[in-house]
Amino acid sequence: SYSHPSRYTLFIVLYPMGVTGELLTIYAALPHVRRTGLYSVTLPNKFNISFDYYTVLILVMISYIPIFPQLYFHMLCQRRKVLTTTDDSKKNE
Template identity: 45%
Template sequence: MFLVMYPVGINSEVGSIYIALQFIKAWEKYRIRMPNKWNYSFDYFYASILVLLVYVPGSPHMYTYMLGQRKKALAKSKIA
């Protein structure tokens, strides 16, 4: 089930963020604009886009890493 459910979970997370982008942009609740006492600006919409830009190309690496970890865990249980 891992081989099927892990990619489904990744696609669900990416899809949820993508669908939520329009609401995040319209809502503007988590937006901190300058000037403030820290002279810091943050926009949750652009942070979400950044997460997508990292998450999508990084997901094959995460999947292969988890396959390796799964193989190690299953090998240890067979030995014991």
């Protein structure tokens, strides 16, 4: 079965653009989350726990540093594997 090469090539540009969009959106939301306490739980409460959504968003943004390269290079390897297989099967026809 033939896989269209653009399917495995467009992500090279689109994936970083998507991640950049996500990070910019989170960054833009940070002041609002900090100001309103959105989704945060403060002490005291009946469960005796606290949760700071602002901190979670910061941690999510930081987590992109080690995770994005791993995912991106995995996709590049998958691309190479599929396109190499596709090229080999074309040669055999």
